[in-house]
Amino acid sequence: MSLDADAVKKIAYLARLKIDEADVPVYANNLSNIIDLVEQMNAVNTDGVVPMSHPLDAVQRLRDDVVTEINQREIFQAIAPKTEDGLYLVPQVIE
């Protein structure tokens, strides 16, 4: 499978990465090579193999349902670019 220029641009947009138009063919080629490498896996018979969802052979530890955090808003908001009325202010998003 190979990625075309549009696919590369879409991926860049979804990840909010700014890329130069001139670099697009290079990215397309490099990414396609990676996908080709991964696709070699398709040749292997994986019937009955449980898909690996984590490289560690371990299971999730659980936390008791207890409130352990105190209000630290002032500390957190000290590093925020802009706050008001306890809210974080961000560039306007409108639906």
Place this chain on the structure above:
Amino acid sequence: MSYDTSKWEVVIGLEIHCQLATRSKIFSGASTAYGAEPNTQACAVDLALPGVLPVFNKEALRLAVKFGLAVEAEIGMRSVFDRKNYFYPDSPKAYQITQMDHPIVGKGHMDIELENGETKRIGITRAHLEEDAGKSMHGSYHGMTGIDLNRAGTPLIEIVSEPDMRSAKEAVAYMKKIHSLVRYIEISDGNMQEGSFRCDANVSVRPHGQKEFGTRAELKNINSFRFVEKAINIEIERQIDVIEDGGKVIQETRLYDADKNETRSMRSKEEANDYRYFPDPDLLPVVIDEAYIEQIRKELPELPEQKKQRYMAEYELSAYDAAVITTSRELAAYFETVAKECGDAKLSANWVTGELAARLNKEELEITESKVDAEAFAGLLKRIKDNTISGKIAKDVFEAMWQGEGSADQVIESKGLKQITDSSAIEAMVDEVIANNPAQFAELKGGKDKMMGFFVGQIMKASGGKANPGQVNQLMQKKLKD
């Protein structure tokens, strides 16, 4: 509903988001209590500060499994958290932790009652654990948007149905059933105003007989039963108009505007609709065993459907009454106390679903806020049962009890409402009414049976409603034979 149901078939599936009743968040130790000052319950994990790691809340898991068992679903013995990637300021990580391929709850089902009395089974595709996002506030911030992350990281289960519903009414019936269930099994407070229970509806239309589904639109974030019905119906009409005008419905996300009663496209979500899910490397697979599941199964209370069946068998209630009474656990408990105390389940059902329900409805009260408690209510029904008062007088007594005038016996006593059962007293009234209406009595004797109602009515009136109607009837029959 103003579309042609003989021509068009509607297909609806719902995704219900239900907040789990935990004290702390799904992956952090911050509080989930509602109504706190903005961002005072958003900790470093919720804010996605560098270096933090999520740790899964034990209680969220237990509540999700409890739901799965209640809808007779397959439980995921090994479930996996995934990242759903998107950029939006209410989600500081730029992804939501959710479950994709291995959810905690698999295929299950929920039965709903249709208007014609039939039962229909709605398939539940899956229910998965995920975290909620924060809240955006628009306006009055110098052209910027304010973000409150208290909600971020609140545990949810998203309950996904099969596209099994065929009208807005069915969708509402299903949503109400799920709402009732989550409160029954105490996994959620189901508070819709506070956003603890809300749904997205996938709606499409197709001509009857067509096999393939039409293109669907997704209606986002509807948080009341009334809006679900209105939003779906207005969307159905829109889609039919588009098709009948020769157009094509496009797959998109739409927002319901209750003020304008219309749905409109949310274009901003379109381009980002590629979430690139992958397993979250910060979380390991969640593995549970049979013993754990059995433990939770034991904690399940009698479910609404089981209760309904029991009421029909044990108390001989109609399916309708049994369904109404079992919609909430508190109402069912109230009914059971009344039935036990007064010893007449059918009378109890009639009065609980009738007079009491109407009164609660009128004053927008929950059963737990009733001004007449179950014992006092049973006291009233006892007096109907032992003929101290008629059903009609009982309504007045109930009204007085509601106004805080005391128990049924106190009200009956102080207002002198006791039914007259002394037959000589009633006979005197019967004789008087006959004497005052000789012409009508002659007609009755001559075979005009309709006159009977007139006489019973007059005698009841003369007694101030306190005569026993059965006794009045008997005495009149006797007078006719004399």
